[in-house]
Amino acid sequence: MADFVGAVDQGTTSTRFMIFDHGGNEVGRHQLEHQQILPRAGWVEHNPLEIWERTQTVIQTAMNAQGLAASDLAALGITNQRETTVVWNRRTGRPYYNAIVWQDTRTDRIASALERDGRGDVIRRKAGLPPATYFSGGKIQWILENVDGVREAAERGEAVFGNTDTWLLWNLTGGTEGGVHVTDPTNASRTMLMNLETLDWDDELLSFFGIPRAMLPQIRPSSDPRSYGSTAPHGPFTGPVPLTGDLGDQQAATVGQVCFAPGEAKNTYGTGNFMLLNTGTEIVRSKAGLLTTVCYQFGDDAPVYALEGSIAVTGSAVQWLRDQLKIISSAAQSEILARQVEDNGGVYFVPAFSGLFAPYWRSDARGAIVGLSRFNTDAHIARATLESICYQSRDVAEAMEQDSGVHLECLKVDGGVTVNDLCMQMQADILGVPVSRPVVAETTALGAAYAAGLAVGFWKNTDELRENWNESRRWQPQWAAEQRENGYARWKKAVQRTLDWVDVD
Numbered sequence: 001m002a003d004f005v006g007a008v009d010q011g012t013t014s015t016r017f018m019i020f021d022h023g024g025n026e027v028g029r030h031q032l033e034h035q036q037i038l039p040r041a042g043w044v045e046h047n048p049l050e051i052w053e054r055t056q057t058v059i060q061t062a063m064n065a066q067g068l069a070a071s072d073l074a075a076l077g078i079t080n081q082r083e084t085t086v087v088w089n090r091r092t093g094r095p096y097y098n099a100i101v102w103q104d105t106r107t108d109r110i111a112s113a114l115e116r117d118g119r120g121d122v123i124r125r126k127a128g129l130p131p132a133t134y135f136s137g138g139k140i141q142w143i144l145e146n147v148d149g150v151r152e153a154a155e156r157g158e159a160v161f162g163n164t165d166t167w168l169l170w171n172l173t174g175g176t177e178g179g180v181h182v183t184d185p186t187n188a189s190r191t192m193l194m195n196l197e198t199l200d201w202d203d204e205l206l207s208f209f210g211i212p213r214a215m216l217p218q219i220r221p222s223s224d225p226r227s228y229g230s231t232a233p234h235g236p237f238t239g240p241v242p243l244t245g246d247l248g249d250q251q252a253a254t255v256g257q258v259c260f261a262p263g264e265a266k267n268t269y270g271t272g273n274f275m276l277l278n279t280g281t282e283i284v285r286s287k288a289g290l291l292t293t294v295c296y297q298f299g300d301d302a303p304v305y306a307l308e309g310s311i312a313v314t315g316s317a318v319q320w321l322r323d324q325l326k327i328i329s330s331a332a333q334s335e336i337l338a339r340q341v342e343d344n345g346g347v348y349f350v351p352a353f354s355g356l357f358a359p360y361w362r363s364d365a366r367g368a369i370v371g372l373s374r375f376n377t378d379a380h381i382a383r384a385t386l387e388s389i390c391y392q393s394r395d396v397a398e399a400m401e402q403d404s405g406v407h408l409e410c411l412k413v414d415g416g417v418t419v420n421d422l423c424m425q426m427q428a429d430i431l432g433v434p435v436s437r438p439v440v441a442e443t444t445a446l447g448a449a450y451a452a453g454l455a456v457g458f459w460k461n462t463d464e465l466r467e468n469w470n471e472s473r474r475w476q477p478q479w480a481a482e483q484r485e486n487g488y489a490r491w492k493k494a495v496q497r498t499l500d501w502v503d504v505d
């Protein structure tokens with residue numbers, strides 16, 4: 001058998017290709033950013049053709065740099081930014097519109113209208129999601145209603161929908177020359193269109209958005225030798241590579257962190273934060289503002305579910321300090337600046353730039369910095385920004401405990417922000433539990449590689465994957481309980497100040 005497994009990680013800001021060996025060690029990688037298209041306030045788009053072009057380049061560059069051929073890869077997995085919506089013509093291969101990104105809020109009226117006549121409760125019960133701009137259903141509806149000719153083409157089965165996994169799988173397997181139109185249940189569970197129990201598209205949910213079934217991909221297991229076919233000859237590979245794994249990026253990180261047992265959780269700190277708790281084969285319906293989502297489905301095994309706390313703005317608040325406020329010149333400087341003061345000086349920052357996601361789901365919220373006095377400096381603002389990442393994570397951890405009864409003994413972390421030592425110490429202090437980061441920090445790509453490799457027997461089972469996980473760093477809580485609870489009470493007060501700020505009706 002070939003010695004390596006490859007994984008494409010198609011993220012919000014960049015696309016990377018990574019190659020792993022049997023020990024889960026990184027052997028090679030290449031990464032390229034793509035353009036963030038911001039046509040109006042609240043709108044965020046990507047160019048799907050640019051994403052496909054960058055995907056081919058990162059694959060070819062990483063493979064060439066290591067001197068590897070297609071035959072050196074036992075399998076290829078895909079992982080992707082979830083919810084981001086592409087609609088294209090399967091005859092010409094041309095997208096009808098730019099990809100509408102998960103952060104885009106143009107569908108706020110569609111989302112709030114769903115709450116009016118009980119449809120919101122049906123979506124919660126069947127899809128496990130609250131109606132929100134975040135998910136794909138409203139984005140597809142917007143394209144059907146606003147782009148000429150799409151509805152007719154969709155009814156003919158010519159205009160098709162996919163998240164970026166589906167778009168790349170279709171292109172990698174031949175595109176207009178017979179590409180497969182498929183996705184997996186982790187991605188499908190982010191659309192508001194899939195029934196969590198049947199793992200199939202649900203006609204009642206489709207009717208809420210006026211979406212013809214013909215435009216939707218087939219839902220296949222996340223890890224399966226039969227699911228996605230092989231790469232086509234005209235693509236970035238010199239020969240066929242079996243495509244055997246597909247997972248949404250946060251579920252992939254959960255797999256990469258080997259959270260295979262019910263009660264195991266991870267928190268990924270990137271543009272936003274996403275905490276997932278494995279709930280096993282049980283569908284736990286949230287009463288506390290979390291999402292119920294599919295964690296993975298491996299082959300013919302029963303699907304495994306998760307509770308998820310999605311936070312829209314965490315690392316991107318640090319980018320805001322850098323690009324808009326210009327009080328730091330790099331993300332890493334946020335730590336240096338915040339270390340200039342001993343505490344937040346009474347300042348709390350709630351970065352509700354696109355409303356608040358979990359556990360609040362308030363699209364009428366907007367960001368606020370509160371508690372300011374003349375004594376405060378930019379260092380307090382930097383400190384409050386890092387604390388906001390940790391307080392938002394505490395909000396979702398509390399909701400998880402409420403919904404599942406699971407009290408975390410330790411939080412496994414990964415993602416770009418976790419290089420910030422101060423922020424991780426704050427997280428341990430604010431949560432009151434140890435925080436642990438693994439040696440292989442690229443857990444998202446690793447999880448996609450694991451899904452693909454399990455399907456072809458490159459790895460025998462999940463026990464073998466557990467052996468690959470090693471801790472690189474652990475932070476222990478240092479705050480006294482009183483300090484922790486006083487800080488959290490202030491944070492909750494600050495959150496209240498951001499609500500009911502914009503009129504979404």
Ligand SMILES: Nc1ncnc2c1ncn2[C@@H]1O[C@H](COP(=O)(O)OP(=O)(O)O)[C@@H](O)[C@H]1O
Pocket residue numbers: 011012013014269270271272314315316317318319331332333334335415416417419420423
């Ligand atoms: N040293 C740091 N301190 C705080 N935030 C950081 C640091 N380094 C990177 N970040 C943040 O991490 C995010 C990028 O992380 P990454 O995991 O690559 O995100 P994504 O996959 O969402 O693109 C950026 O928002 C950036 O501001």
Ligand SMILES: O=P(O)(O)OC[C@H](O)CO
Pocket residue numbers: 010011012013080081082083102248249250270271272310
């Ligand atoms: O691409 P990321 O890492 O910002 O992840 C985006 C999430 O999948 C959105 O739900």
